[in-house]
Amino acid sequence: MKVRLDPGLCQGHGRCYDLAPELFGEDDEGYGRVLGDGTVPQDGEQEARRAAANCPEHAIDLVQE
Ligand code: F3S
Numbered sequence: 001m002k003v004r005l006d007p008g009l010c011q012g013h014g015r016c017y018d019l020a021p022e023l024f025g026e027d028d029e030g031y032g033r034v035l036g037d038g039t040v041p042q043d044g045e046q047e048a049r050r051a052a053a054n055c056p057e058h059a060i061d062l063v064q065e
Contacts, residue, residue, distance in 0.1 A: 002038040002063045003048050007031065009059035016060060020044070020051040032059070 003023050005016065016024040016032045022044060024032050032055075040048045040062075052060040 001040040001045060001048065002065060003034055003040060003051070004038060004061045004063055005032050005034050006059045006061070007033075009057045010055075011057050011059075013056050015054045015056070016051040019054055020047040023048055024051060038063075 003020075005024065010031050012026075012030040012032070014026065014030060014032070017026050023035060023038070023040060025035050027033055048062055052062055
């Protein structure tokens with residue numbers, strides 16, 4: 001599984017990097033970004049789902065590989 005973040009939808013609410021700091025970081029202006037290539041480790045799937053579910057802008061997608 002991978003996470004994807006649509007920068008066109010992100011409004012910088014910050015829930016993704018608060019809830020899943022191993023998967024998301026923030027840029028200088030507080031917008032979210034995917035760390036690395038977005039690959040979710042097996043023990044990180046719950047975190048990834050929580051981040052996606054809690055983004056008010058629905059900017060995060062989970063992609064099955
Ligand atoms: Fe942006 Fe949503 Fe994260 S608005 S900062 S992707 S919680």
